[in-house]
Amino acid sequence: MCGIVGYVGPQGATPILMEGLARLEYRGYDSAGVAVLDADRVIRIEKRAGKLSNLATVLADVTLPGVQGIAHTRWATHGKPNDINAHPHQDCTGDIALVHNGIIENYVELREALRAQGHTFISETDTEILAHLIEQETADGTALAVATARVLPRLRGAYALVIMSRREPGVLVGARSNIPLIVGLGEHENFFASDITALLRHTRRMVTLHDGELAVITPEAVRITTVAGQTVQREAITVDWDAEMAEKGGYPHFLLKEMLEQPDAVQRALLGRIVPNDAGGLTTRLPEVAAWATPETLAGIQRIVLLACGTSYYASLIARAMLERWARIPVDPWIASEFRYADPVIGPDCLV
Structure with a gap:
């Protein structure tokens, strides 16, 4: 944006x-x-x-x-x-x-x-x-x-x-x-x-x-x-x-604005990342991670740490449930401001 x-x-x-x-x-x-x-x-x-x-x-x-x-x-x-x-x-x-x-x-x-x-x-x-x-x-x-x-x-x-x-x-x-x-x-x-x-x-x-x-x-x-x-x-x-x-976009408060603009926010987040392919279907494109996300690197990930603030932290809690269910990899959400002052155990097999 x-x-x-x-x-x-x-x-x-x-x-x-x-x-x-x-x-x-x-x-x-x-x-x-x-x-x-x-x-x-x-x-x-x-x-x-x-x-x-x-x-x-x-x-x-x-x-x-x-x-x-x-x-x-x-x-x-x-x-x-x-x-x-x-x-x-x-x-x-x-x-x-x-x-x-x-x-x-x-x-x-x-x-x-x-x-x-x-x-x-x-x-x-x-x-x-x-x-x-x-x-x-x-x-x-x-x-x-x-x-x-x-x-x-x-x-x-x-x-x-x-x-x-x-x-x-x-x-x-x-x-x-x-x-x-x-x-x-x-x-x-x-x-x-x-x-x-x-x-x-x-x-x-x-x-x-x-x-x-x-x-x-x-x-x-x-x-x-x-x-x-x-x-x-x-x-x-x-x-x-x-x-x-x-x-506030005409809304009485920012909370209502944020809630009702979620469909537009999701659409903007997906722009350029889900694109048509030659077979008539859709392809996921993630240029932000393409440089390092080789099959070998992904296969070596044994734990994921998610850092977030505010409502993004609540989104990371949902992401934990989804990732652990589908990828079967342990996921630890952290409030970023707390993580900064913590002494976490982060190894070479951990994705942050």
């Missing part, structure tokens, strides 16, 4: 983007970055690994002038948390910059096809391929929105995207599939964000994009279509919650 903010209007973009990221840092704190289109039509980017405060420290000494920009706070899925893998990402020419929340499941095959056509990549992310795909589509002068609509059907997975091009100042393009993206409506300015909370200081009029939709925003207008190009008419909602209530 990552956080996205986009702005186009008359004000300096950087402070608005950074304020929005501060509201969204709960969505990811591996790295953060901003891209601003300046008056010379140059996309200027600053991004740093770690918490948002690392980026804020850099921007205290660096000026990013411009009235249009995009920003991102990352929870890493493809590629380790570092400056290079942080968003925004660009294409080969530097014309395109974009931010992405989600997982592109078929990014490996798309990246290899692009490499065969001469594209070069600097990051380990699935996101970077999107900038290069859009670069191809805009090479002949095709408008950014049209190019984006051509690329989206080629993607398999989930995404919320916000894109800008130095060829089209005053324009941001956003799209979503299975990942939330909000359009904020202002006076002579408009916004994108992953969450209402990022925009409440600037506007309370919002439009929620639906799956398979694409939005084009300028300072004076918002146009929403399906990826196929059909115009979508949708009334804006006026948010009357305060910031604290907005963070």
Whole structure:
């Protein structure tokens, strides 16, 4: 889960983007970055690994002038948390910059096809391929929105995207599939964000994009279509919650929010991990453990220790019952804060 903010209007973009990221840092704190289109039509980017405060420290000494920009706070899925893998990402020419929340499941095959056509990549992310795909589509002068609509059907997975091009100042393009993206409506300015909370200081009029939709925003207008190009008419909602209530998603308290969002949380957790295979079935893909989980290593595990906090600890109790029933391996759940100060017996045959 990552956080996205986009702005186009008359004000300096950087402070608005950074304020929005501060509201969204709960969505990811591996790295953060901003891209601003300046008056010379140059996309200027600053991004740093770690918490948002690392980026804020850099921007205290660096000026990013411009009235249009995009920003991102990352929870890493493809590629380790570092400056290079942080968003925004660009294409080969530097014309395109974009931010992405989600997982592109078929990014490996798309990246290899692009490499065969001469594209070069600097990051380990699935996101970077999107900038290069859009670069191809805009090479002949095709408008950014049209190019984006051509690329989206080629993607398999989930995404919320916000894109800008130095060829089209005053324009941001956003799209979503299975990942939330909000359009904020202002006076002579408009916004994108992953969450209402990022925009409440600037506007309370919002439009929620639906799956398979694409939005084009300028300072004076918002146009929403399906990826196929059909115009979508949708009334804006006026948010009357305060910031604290907005963070609760409109629920009266966080407990109810957490309970009722469990189906979405499970869906997000499985994105990119259960994928279709050539036989028409499903394949489990766990890149986080693939590097070390050889048959020999797994066969040598004689005990499992699960570390967790809060409600995750209760989930680990359920996991113990399942693992001991199916794998017949002893499992010990620990509250992580207690494990830190304990002196546990952990051997080479124990998986923690």
